[in-house]
Amino acid sequence: MILQRLRSEMKKENIDCYIIPTSDPHGSEYLHNHFKEREFITNFTGSAGTAVVTENQAFLWTDGRYFIQAESEIKESGFKLMKMGIEGTPTYIEWLSENLKSNDLVGLNGEYFMVKSYEKLKHTLEEKSIFIKDIDLIDNIWENRPELPNGKVYIHDFKFNGKSSLEKISLIRNKLNYYNANITVISSLDDIAWTLNIRGSDIKYCPFVYSYLIIEEESVVLFINKEKLEQKTYEYLNKICYIYEYDEIFNYLGKYNNKKFYIDKNKVSVKLFGSINNSNNFVYGNNITEDLKSIKNAVELENQKNAYIKDGVALTKFIYWLKNTVKLKKINEYDAALKLQEFRKQQKYYIEDSFETISAYGKNGAMMHYSANNENSLIIEERGFLLVDSGGQYLDGTTDITRTIVMGSLTEEEIEDFTYTLKSHFMLSTCKFLKGTSGRDLDILARYNLWKNNLDYKSGTGHGVGYFLNVHESPPSISPRSTEKSLEPGMIVTNEPGVYKEGKYGIRIENVYEIVEDTTVGNDVFYKFNVLSFAPIDIEAIDMKLLDNYEIAALNDYHKKVYEKISPSLNSDERKWLYNVTRELIR
Structure with a gap:
């Protein structure tokens, strides 16, 4: 053992x-x-x-x-x-x-x-x-430990990111100057990828490469396994920074004396921090790059919107396929996940999924992060729900969306809980909020309709989403545990309330939203959410008697947009089906 x-x-x-x-x-x-x-x-x-x-x-x-x-x-x-x-x-x-x-x-x-x-x-x-x-006590007992990755690094083109690496480094140096610091050490892989406009394949679902980055007042130093750099990439990076081998950072840091470092204690390891000698001084705070990358520029936002339409096409085609195919042959959760990936792979600029697809039928849906494989998957029957939480990594964006799909007959309890989840989703998505509002302030809006019915979910309501980076990105967050960091225009966040009943089912409805400015009244600036993700929400699971008029209007408005944006990429049968499932609902 x-x-x-x-x-x-x-x-x-x-x-x-x-x-x-x-x-x-x-x-x-x-x-x-x-x-x-x-x-x-x-x-x-x-x-x-x-x-x-x-x-x-x-x-x-x-x-x-x-x-x-x-x-x-x-x-x-x-x-x-x-x-x-x-x-x-x-x-x-x-x-x-x-x-x-x-x-x-x-x-x-x-x-x-x-x-x-x-x-x-x-x-x-x-x-x-x-x-x-x-002390490391694991390495000696881990036989056949997987080798470290050695995938190639590639350049993320300017047409996708809209800002050069030199521009980003200049912004970071401006912040260093503001904090009266000389140097920052960046260890988090998404921040390095964003800063240098590079991507890799060292971690599944994340386009990153294991590396470290030091930014000084006059120079930039990258620590990376040089075998991962092909000639074109090496030449690109060599114009921006000095390049050393990955493990050389520890000795390199030890050479600094009497400098002032800006350090994120949440993103620097004890070993790395211990390499800096005591003659140096420190300023502590979140990575300077965190705030910079969380607010997407105009090019990133436009590309991200295109990515979500493509992703919505893939998901919509999948839902149509699933509802028709389950009547004809046996499909398990794993089969369904593979089919969804197949539809995503057909989309332009697709690289990989942004996380392992959660394809959870019936009672498995109660496990928020359930993972199906070919050995343990349930057969999807013509009853109940299939919860599918999935996303893609595209050169032009990162996606994340959840649909709870009706597979057949439903119980009254299932319909009620689905409707309460939908009400929770729309209460947050339709709100306006004052500049300076944090995600913690908004979280209760999503829970209100569930709490009224003695329901809750043991997770946050939403998280930030990166741009061809992490599917979970800080600092944006909508959660009881969110920091006091305010939500700002240009940030991208999810809205994903749910109901999870052990041994029965799970329900989650997730869309992704851009935070945009709405209006100014006197000195007060108000923001709102602008939806980015488009795929039908299953109207077969809705109890209209439980919806308020504004919620019916919100659903109809959303489904109108879904049809407008998704239908041009469907075949005639898919288009007819989509027209029906996004039809206007009248009380």
Whole structure:
């Protein structure tokens, strides 16, 4: 058993407790298989969680998106699930503080721990005289560990991004000057890709390349495996920056003396930060690039809109195919996901999916991030719902959309919950909000209709979406846990309320929206949401008696746009069907 082997390593090193986060050296959300240490130890395949192992106990902390999935996957691994955010469940740091003894030694790999979370852990444990040792105990026990990726890097053309790398670097330097800093170290892969207008294939679903970037007042330095650079790409990058091998950054950082660094503690690892000597000073804050890339420029917005129309065509064709084919032959969840990918691949500039498609039939829909494969997939029957959450990475944008598709007969409960979800979606999408409003302020709007009916969902309502970058992009967020960062024009966010009933079904309706300025009244500036994603919402699952007049108007207006934008790319049969399923509803 893997857990026993880890405990043997812990005993050799006198480690009383070992922590395995979900991370790589860059704090990425999605990981290359080489860095999936927490999955290796626990068998849990979700994208978020922390494992803690002691001599006699083993726990996995994860959030509400994964409770059902994690409970199932860790069953044989020796781990117990700790449900984050549930009353009475301590955080892993609280648990360590309450259960470890004075002078106990905690082990962790500082290459996978970001500075911010490490400092919080260290501060809490030091109060109890508990110590931390930076040590890697996983590599020795992971046989046949996947090799590091070696995909080629390519240039993201100006016609897609609308701003040169030199322009972006100039903006970053202006911010450095504002903070009176000399240097910034960028470790997050999406920020490096955005800054240099390059993309790669090191991480599935994310067009990134493992690298580090240093921006100084007069120079730029890139650290990357040079084997990944073909001649054209090398020549392009060589005009912008000095190029060193990936691992050389640690020694390179050690050469700086008496400089002022701008550092994002959430995006720099303990190992990387520790390479900078004590003669230097620091300014801390979110990556300068975060705000810059979250507000899309005019070229990016226009391209992103085109990407969503293409993506809507693929999804609409898929829904038509699914509803007709399920009557003729057996289709399982995995088959459906592959067919949807097939439709996406037909679209111009498609590169890959933006995340693993969630194709979840019936009870599997209650697992917010369920993943089907050919071995465990349910057959889709002519009843209930198929929840499909999917997206694509295109050269001209990143997409994310969810439809809960009616496969046949529905229960009264299913229809009611679908309608409450739709009401929640429209309450947020049709709102206007004052400049300076944060995502936390808006989150309650989406939950209002669900809370009225004693329903809730254990996740945020929406997240930012990158531009041919991460499908989850900070800082935009609509969630009870959102920061106070205000939502601004040019940001792109999702709106995805849902209902999830274990053992029964899941429902989610997700569209993506651009934040735009609406009107100015005196000194007050108001914003609103402009929809980008277009695909039919299943009207067979709606109880009209539960909808208010404004919600019926909003649905009809949306479906009119869906038909206008999607129908030109359909064949005649698909077009007739779309006309019917987007028809105007009258009470």
